[in-house]
Amino acid sequence: MDDTGTVVAFWAMAIMTVGSALMVGAVRNLIHAVIFLVLSFLGVAGLYITLSADFVGVVQILIYSGAISILVIFAIVLTPRAGRDNSETSMLVPGVVIAGLVATMLSYAAIETDWNISSREGFEETAQAIGEALLDKYILPFEVAGALMLVAMLGAIIIVRAEGAESETVEVEEVEE
Amino acid sequence: MKLKTEPYVINVGPQHPSTHGVFRLRLTMDGEKIIDAEMIIGYLHRSMEKLAEERTYTQNIPFTDRTDYIAAMTGNLAYVMAVEKLMEIEVPERANWLRTIMAELQRLASHAMAGGTFANDCGTWQTPVMHMIRDREKVLDLFEMACGARLTTNYMRIGGVSRDIPPEFLPAMTKLLKELPDRIDEYEDLLLNNEIIIARSRGIAVLTPEEAIAYSLSGPMLRGSGVAWDLRKADPYAAYDKVEFDIAVGTKGDAYDRFAVRMAEMRQSVRILEQCAEMIPEGPIHARLQTATVQPIGNPVAPLVVRPPEGEAYARIESPRGELGFYIVSDGGPSPYRFHIRAPSYINLTPLKKMTVGMTVADAVVVLGSVDIVVGEVDR
């Protein structure tokens, strides 16, 4: 965190992340909120990269900015009232209060904690280190997580299929009328 | 979890790359699925039937160019045949052969256009249509040679044709006919065997023969559904009873079969034209009209006017798009009392809703391409 470039990058990324995150709550348009969410994710990815965790940073872009945000977009588009903005929400005050509490707690923890500063150099190849850790030391949790996701995916497919088949017959009947 | 979806309306046209003119399709959609389709036409309505009532029989010939502007010759032919039927004119032999040649050349040109645009609707990026337009242009060159015009030919006359073909016409046509079979082979290889074209058009817009007959479909639409009905064979006109050819029919009744029928008909047209080039006789190209039926009105400067006797006639031919019929009622006057065009591409659109509902937008475009409409003829 010494050289100028890293400091400048850190502040730029931090402002982008926090600013976009604030905008996610502040804008009234849901699609705009998603776009700001993507920007926020990109900022976080940038922070990871400045911390020499390039693998995590790129995965952050791939998973969060690429995939999660598309899921959010899907959710919005599938919402019956997708076109509306969220200006009529009654959750504004509680939301602000909770967000403020969380922010205070985190800042308190960050300031008060006596952080250990490691003298060890960062990994040369974080990707390799992560891969080895996942497939060696933490193989069981990794596999369990994989199996869990598979089950969840199958469950989702089964639920959607049953409903989809039913709704399709309904539609055909409507058309024939 | 039941997703509640809202249908929405999408207008395909009147300005759209795939509607082949100012044709509008109002699709009610659920996602990408069509749940209702309605066609909105009339953007090109020129009230031809009314206009024709105010012009002489001869002056109406150019109107028939402008109904189906992709196939003007067949429009001419059907109209003059109706008037001839009304007046009981016997057309000279050579004129009949010339009409056959022109009608078949027109069928080649029109099917080339239809096949190319169909491939375009399936999503090829203009390549087949450009290749097929190359052939169409050569046919149009022949038209230019014969009558000076390429698109709106105005070639047929009541009782014959407007002028004889120049001596270099038949050699030029024979040269073109030598090239064409290879080209058609190429199109069939590249398009009919194309996996993506098959995937896009097989099983799309299926019409059974019973439906096709009930919906009054004609031309490649009817034959694509497997009904062997071709007016050139069933009710021969011009010189079609003297040439040999086959009727091309499909077996599955889908968009692909209509396309395949068009391609096969191009081959049959080449076959007919080859026979025409050999068998065309010498002789007059125009019947001598009875003086009683042709008379000047008023002063000698005014044009000669054809006056068919009182009565009515329905003449029909196999145009590239189907049964093109002209129903003409005469009251003995110099212009038709009633002039009705049985436009094949208009009537072929009758089952449009049945063909498109349940499909996606992408399929609707293919369906429209397989019907092969010409908006000038739909709206008239």
Place this chain on the structure above:
Amino acid sequence: MPILAKWYDFRDLGNAIGALQDQILDWGAPDWVPYVVSGIIAVVGILLWLLVSQIVFIWIERRVIGLMHNRIGPNRVGPMGLLQGVADAIKLLLKEAITARATDKILFWAAPIAIFIPAMVVFAVIPFGEGMVLSDLNVGVLFFLAIGSINTIAVFAAGWASNNKYALIGAMRQIGMLISYELVQVFALLSVVILVGSMRMGDIVAWQSGNDVWMFAIQPLAFVAFIIAGLVEVNRSPADLSEAESELTAGYHTEYSGIKFGFFYAAEYFATFALSGVIVTLFMGGWTLWGAEEWVPGFLIFVTKLYAVFFLFIWARGTLPRLRTDQLMSFSWKFLLELMFVQILVIGLETLIWREQAYDASTVLPIFGVINWVLAIGLVVLWARMLGHGTPRTAGKRATLTQEIGKIYYEGAAGPGA
């Protein structure tokens, strides 16, 4: 590798930049200055190259497609029409960029800009030559994937902001397609990465150069799958569903005009260049050419290969019809993905055997290549047969010819797409 490392040795433009860096340090500037200067020079260089390539390739594409169409193509602007790209750019700049009233103004303006970013940033990790890479990330392959997924957000933003149904359908199609093909793309790249053992683009090129083999000779299935998935990602025919000219008029950029449309137009070219660059780097030996890179500048070899791959895309555009959305997606989920599972298994096994037994690369790679080719062809044929697409369809496709009037030849409807 370079024998000469003088600044004028243009086989590696890094030499010149390195010399410049030293010179700047000699002048007594702080140590970050040469870094920034060289970065700016490289970025500007890549951008200039991209722009020139794009303008030339607009002309090439139109001429080549013109030849395929049996017409001449643009030949009026400049000698042989070479300035057509410039003329197009000027036209787009001067045209009014209409913003319809009901659009989402911010996103409508942001989308054309956002779509540029992923297309250009990818070039940061692509090695143009020995050491000629802006940032040789050790996760370069992953970076390409990650950046590619941003593209979708921009397309969706454009489609949504246009407030046009065609545009929205196009945007939703793009998202659906990307979800379907991202996995295929990941698996195709993963099989390369497994074999090489590194995600760094430079390492992959070095591996291919060191073993004197191009990756597509060893992994044909991954190569083909990656090209198909790439076509989907950059939206070129036959997978240009989200702009589908004949169906959706222009898809997600229906409402765009003027230079805003020009941005989409250019971004499509840039993305295709990027994709071609990745294909060349990962599967076709990058900037190496069996020792020729000693004498010919590596970046020229790279760019030549890239243009050759780009030509493939032009060719596909001039030849193939467009698939329907559901067909394209089921092709990915039902066909390609399964093949990629098997492919990754086989590659993993091969790599394991190779590493464990420490075989010599020159003996083991030809064997792997043969196995993979046989496997690729066999798998494609077998899996297609199993899905019912393998039987030849040439028989009985033509129309039936008959002389009998009024007879009915209908045989019952074929299933959709059967």
Place this chain on the structure above:
Amino acid sequence: MTKLLAGHDIAHQIEQKFPGAVIDAVPEFAMVKADKLIEVCTFLRDDPELDLAYLNSVTAVDRMDTFEVVYHMTSIRLNQIGSIKTSTTERDKPVVPSVSSVWPGAHLQEREAYDLMGIVFDGHEDMRRIFLWEGFDGWPLRKDFMNIPGHMAGLERFPGEPGTKLEGRGNVEAQD
């Protein structure tokens, strides 16, 4: 060659089945009573000897005092063609039964006849204008459409034409 079913023959067949349904028969067509039209058409379609299952064309003719609706039908199996007509004398709101339930192919053609001639086809499921816009005033193909004072129908607008009356329709009086 297509066999032409003479109007007399068709009339004869219809008379056997529905006595009194035919008004008139000439070689070209048989004139059928409008209220019997659906039954007659169903008979023509289903009768094995006639088998007129294919409707070529439906159109209407304005005869000033009556509206004629003309049907041309073909048998694809037997290769024969026949024609029937029906008529209505009503001028303000002429109504003729729709045959679109017999031949679905009449759907668009009847809409066209309604749009341009103003004949309402009773029983048609979607009787709207098709070429012209909703709210268009008048029925263009009628002979009395747009008889602007001073405008003469027919050929009398040719230059140098004498004011003599022409045979046939040329001398139709301009109606107000």
